[in-house]
Amino acid sequence: MTPFPVSTALTIAGSDSGGGAGIQADLRTFSFHRVHGTSALTAITAQNTRGVTRVDVLPPEAVTAQVDAVASDMRVDAVKVGMLARRDIIEAVAERLGALSLGPVVLDPVMVSRAGSQLIDDSAVEALRALLPRAAILTPNRHEARLLAGMDIETLEDMREAARRIHRLGPKAVLVKGGGMQGALRGTDVWFDGVSLETLAIQPVETPNTHGTGCTLSAAIAARLALGATPLEAVRLGKEYVTAALRYPLAVGHGNGPIGHFFPLNPQ
Template structure:
């Protein structure tokens, strides 16, 4: 039977991020994808023009329908928008004995806020304690931890704060950093930290990279991989998605969700302890 995964996130009308990116990623990784839409956005590669959140009732009904009929083997959350939605989703996922990947989506590539400020506390107290993996970029990690990240020491301190919230593994993504390498540092409760590095490419077409990376992790967990191999394989997925650009749109264009399968997953990822 094919592995099944579920994404709980917002809809991106431009198709580069959110539900659309997650489902493309699941497909590219060989996993059947289901979805729970939390909000509808009017957006493209240039910006987000309008957001309308769905009610917790219909969000809950979507999740109930999926859980009643599909053998979901991993869940991913993306844009949850407000505290009420976060609490509802966390309540229903807490009953599932499955991996949960939390992408703490807060700001769109163009700068629009995708998470209300009062929802951050709900994220920390309701969702992260039940998460298997959390995948913040550096600005998100600073907001969650309350620590300004300026060097490796503060990176470790911020990661420790996030782990203390109950999440089992936190991936501190390095996309907002500088240098010739795109390096993500992984901190876990029961494992020594390690760093994954691939070349940093000069491109503006990076819309939805966080969604795609976390969805790839979710897909590989659904296929039965353990955490570390799933993260490594997801790093390969996002490397190819950025490298093999589609060159679409007038702003921050989408990544290429077909590239990983086309490459056969052959990517050189540096693993550093």
């Protein structure tokens, strides 16, 4: 039989043993979009719907070896970068992204949780700033945008100003996510690519099962870029996918459950 032609995406991120976020969410998202998913693990987490109990970070050489193995054999049409955990891994990944001929990079700067807890130390934050120019699209949440832009973010105009400031740090485009905003701004994102300043609003879904939304959005954007979408189109379609998946959360675990990446297969 003739092999099926398919686009390929690479995710560089951590593993979530509970299956709701990280590499697991990325690969499921790629599959939904009929994109072949490849991966480079940066860390192994012991976690479930209730939280994280342990994190084991891989050596940077192990991370870059995975990237090189994929890139030496396959065309990589897009890259999603998620949890990098430490300064040495960030620097190693930045070097490989600069040296290899890969597709556009969607960078989810996993620095601060949606609740506002800083996830990496200050030296890793500074290293991540140096990685920003490698990004075709940067997708910070409210707290990450605050850290990168150096300003409080309370209003829509704050989100717009933060997007402008972060764009000056080097990424080709910035999507400041409003999932952590309050009131009418929850679910409203701001896009800026140096020319177009867009407000992207979708009716928020009321559910406590939001685990993996940030990972899923950046992976969906990368999948759409791999399929040939323009950056803004990829973002719009990625938001639609995440919103639909939020409407079909999975009944697993006893905490903050995952969204339904394969919602079209739901018998309901």
